Amino acid sequence: MVENRPFFTFVAHFVLLLGVAIVVLPLWLAFVASTHEPSALITGLMPLIPGDRLVENYELVLGEGVAASGAIPVWKMLFNSLVMALCIAIGKIAISLISAYAIVYFRFPFRTFCFWIIFITLMLPVEVRIVPTFEVVSSLNMLNSFAGLSVPLIASATATFLFRQFFLTVPDELVEAARIDGAGPWRFFQDILLPLSRTNIAALFVILFIYGWNQYLWPLLITTDQSFTTIVMGIQRMVTVADAEPQWHVVMATAVLAVLPPLAVVLGMQRLFVKGLVETEK
Amino acid sequence: MQKRVTFRHLTLPYLFILPQLAITIVFFIWPAGEAIYQSLLRQDAFGLNTRFVGFENFERLFADPLYIDTLWRTLGFSVSVTLLSMLSALLFAVMADHVIRGATTYKTLLIWPYAVAPAIAGVLWWFLFNPSVGILAYLLQGLGYDWNPFLDGDDAMILVVIASAWKQVSYNFLFFLAGLQAIPRSLIEAAAIDGAGPVKRFWSIVFPLLSPTTFFLLVVNVVYAFFDTFGTIHATTSGGPGQSTTTLIYKVFNDGFIGLNYGSSAAQSVVLMIIVIGLTVVQFRYIERRVHY
Numbered sequence: 008m009v010e011n012r013p014f015f016t017f018v019a020h021f022v023l024l025l026g027v028a029i030v031v032l033p034l035w036l037a038f039v040a041s042t043h044e045p046s047a048l049i050t051g052l053m054p055l056i057p058g059d060r061l062v063e064n065y066e067l068v069l070g071e072g073v074a075a076s077g078a079i080p081v082w083k084m085l086f087n088s089l090v091m092a093l094c095i096a097i098g099k100i101a102i103s104l105i106s107a108y109a110i111v112y113f114r115f116p117f118r119t120f121c122f123w124i125i126f127i128t129l130m131l132p133v134e135v136r137i138v139p140t141f142e143v144v145s146s147l148n149m150l151n152s153f154a155g156l157s158v159p160l161i162a163s164a165t166a167t168f169l170f171r172q173f174f175l176t177v178p179d180e181l182v183e184a185a186r187i188d189g190a191g192p193w194r195f196f197q198d199i200l201l202p203l204s205r206t207n208i209a210a211l212f213v214i215l216f217i218y219g220w221n222q223y224l225w226p227l228l229i230t231t232d233q234s235f236t237t238i239v240m241g242i243q244r245m246v247t248v249a250d251a252e253p254q255w256h257v258v259m260a261t262a263v264l265a266v267l268p269p270l271a272v273v274l275g276m277q278r279l280f281v282k283g284l285v286e287t288e289k
Numbered sequence: 290m291q292k293r294v295t296f297r298h299l300t301l302p303y304l305f306i307l308p309q310l311a312i313t314i315v316f317f318i319w320p321a322g323e324a325i326y327q328s329l330l331r332q333d334a335f336g337l338n339t340r341f342v343g344f345e346n347f348e349r350l351f352a353d354p355l356y357i358d359t360l361w362r363t364l365g366f367s368v369s370v371t372l373l374s375m376l377s378a379l380l381f382a383v384m385a386d387h388v389i390r391g392a393t394t395y396k397t398l399l400i401w402p403y404a405v406a407p408a409i410a411g412v413l414w415w416f417l418f419n420p421s422v423g424i425l426a427y428l429l430q431g432l433g434y435d436w437n438p439f440l441d442g443d444d445a446m447i448l449v450v451i452a453s454a455w456k457q458v459s460y461n462f463l464f465f466l467a468g469l470q471a472i473p474r475s476l477i478e479a480a481a482i483d484g485a486g487p488v489k490r491f492w493s494i495v496f497p498l499l500s501p502t503t504f505f506l507l508v509v510n511v512v513y514a515f516f517d518t519f520g521t522i523h524a525t526t527s528g529g530p531g532q533s534t535t536t537l538i539y540k541v542f543n544d545g546f547i548g549l550n551y552g553s554s555a556a557q558s559v560v561l562m563i564i565v566i567g568l569t570v571v572q573f574r575y576i577e578r579r580v581h582y
Contacts (some may be wrong), residue, residue: 015487019384020391027398030458033413034401036424040416052370053424058378102309109305114295121306130318134516134538135561138325138545138554139320147315175292182294193295221406223520228546239406243524246412255422262409269404277397284403284460285467 041260084238094157095219107170151232210283306497327555346556378461408520414452442533468502487572
C-alpha cells in the first residue's frame with residue numbers, strides 16, 4: 008500500500024468478501040443440500056444451514072449409491088478416480104523426466120526430430136482428436152481398463168517441457184564434477200538430477216493429480232462397463248435421470264465427495280500448487 | 290538452447306526417450322493423421338462403402354447453416370466466459386494486492402474453484418439455477434423474471450457461461466496477483482508522489498505492465514472455453530434446449546458418437562486442430578515479442 012486511504016481499503020475488503028461469497032457459495036450450498044432429507048429441498052426455498060442427515064446421506068451414497076439406476080457405490084467411483092489420477096500423475100512425471108533428460112543431456116541422431124514429435128503434442132488437447140483416439144484405443148483392446156483410462160492422457164508434452172526448462176538451468180559444472188568423480192549418466196541422473204528436481208516434481212504432481220481427477224470426456228467415452236465409472240462422470244449419470252427430478256441430496260453429497268480430494272490437495276499444498284501452476288504454463 | 294557438457298552413450302538416450310515417443314506416436318500422431326484422412330472420406334448410410342471425396346466434407350460443413358451458427362455461438366460463448374472471468378479476477382487481484390490484513394485468507398478462499406472439475410462446477414450451478422429446487426432461480430422468479438434454462442435457450446447459455454467463468458476465476462486470479470506483485474513498488478510510489486491517484490496509477494502504470502500476463506491469460510481462457518467446458522455443458526444442458534448451448538467441441542462429440550457421422554466429425558476435428566494451432570502460434574509469437582508499451 009502506497010498511501011493511507013481508509014475508504015479505498017474499505018471498498019477493497021467489501022469487493023473481496025463479495026468475491027469470496029460468490030466463489031464459496033455454490034460449494035457451501037452443495038454441502039448444505041447434502042445434509043438434508045430430500046423433502047427439504049423440493050420446496051424451492053432451500054435451507055441455508057446444514058441439516059441433521061449428514062451421516063445417513065453420506066453412508067447411503069458411499070455404501071450403496073443410487074442402486075436403482077444400476078450405478079456402483081460411490082466409494083468405488085472414488086477408488087477408480089484415485090487410481091486414474093495417480094496413474095496419470097506418476098506416469099506422466101516418470102516418462103517426461105527421462106525423456107527430458109535424454110533430450111537435454113545427450114547428443115544423438117534424430118534428437119531434434121524426436122524433440123519436435125513430442126513438442127507438437129503441446130498443441131493438441133485430447134478433446135480435439137477424440138473420435139480417432141477412441142478408435143485407436145478400442146483397436147488396441149484398451150476399453151474398460153485403467154490403462155485405457157490413463158495412458159492416452161499421459162502423452163502430453165507439458166511436463167517434458169517443464170523438466171527440460173529446469174534441466175537447462177542446472178549448472179554444467181555439476182556434470183563435469185560428476186564425470187571427474189567417475190559417475191556415468193545413470194548415476195548422475197539418480198544421485199544429482201533427481202534430488203535437485205524434487206520441488207519441481209512435487210509441484211507438478213499437485214497439478215497433474217487435479218488434472219487427472221477432473222477428467223470427464225475421456226472416461227465417459229471409454230468406460231462402457233459401470234465398474235470403471237469415475238466420480239466426476241458418475242455424477243452426470245445421477246443428474247440426467249430420465250423423466251424425473253434428480254435426487255438432489257444424493258447428487259450433492261456425491262459432488263462434495265468428488266471435490267474434497269482435489270480441494271484438500273490444493274489447500275494442503277498451496278505453495279507447491281501455485282508454483283506448479285505458474286511454472287507449467289509459462 | 291543446448292548444454293555445453295553432455296554424456297555419450299549409444300543406447301541410453303533412445304531407451305529414455307522411447308516411452309514418451311511411443312505413446313506420442315500411438316495416441317497423438319496416429320489419431321491426428323487418422324482424423325485428417327477420414328475427413329477426406331465419406332461413408333454411405335450403412336457403413337458398407339467408403340469413398341474418397343476430397344474436400345467435400347469441408348465444403349458441406351461450411352455450407353451448413355447449423356455449423357456456422359455453432360461457430361458463432363462458440364465465439365460468443367468464449368468471449369463471454371473470457372471477459373467475465375478475467376475482469377472479475379483482475380478486480381479481485383487488484384483488491385487483494387491492496388489490502389494488507391487478511392490477504393492470505395482471501396487468497397486461500399478464492400482458489401477453491403480450481404479444484405472443482407468443470408462438470409461438477411456445471412452441476413453445482415445447475416442445482417442453484419434449477420427452476421424447481423434452485424435458490425437463485427427462486428430469487429429470479431421472485432423478481433418477476435421467468436427463468437427456465439430447460440426451455441429458454443438464452444437462460445441455458447447464461448447458466449453455462451456463469452458456471453464456466455466461475456471455475457476459471459481462481460486460475461486468472463492467481464496469475465494476475467503474481468503479475469501485480471512483480472511490479473516494482475518504487476514505480477507506484479513515484480507516481481503517487483507526483484500526485485496520481487489509485488485509478489490514474491492503475492491505468493497508466495499497472496495495467497500496461499500487466500499486459501504480458503493479460504495476453505497470456507486471454508489465449509489460455511479462449512482455449513479453456515473452447516475445449517475444457519465440454520463437461521460443464523454435457524453434464525447440465527446437454528447442448529440444449531434445441532441447439533442453444535452446443536459448442537464446436539460438443540458438436541464433434543455429438544456427430545461422431547451419437548450421430549455416427551465420421552466424415553463430418555473428422556472434418557470438424559481438423560477445423561478445431563487448425564484453430565488450436567493458430568492460437569498457439571499467435572501466443573508464441575507475442576510472448577517472444579512481449580506485449581509492452
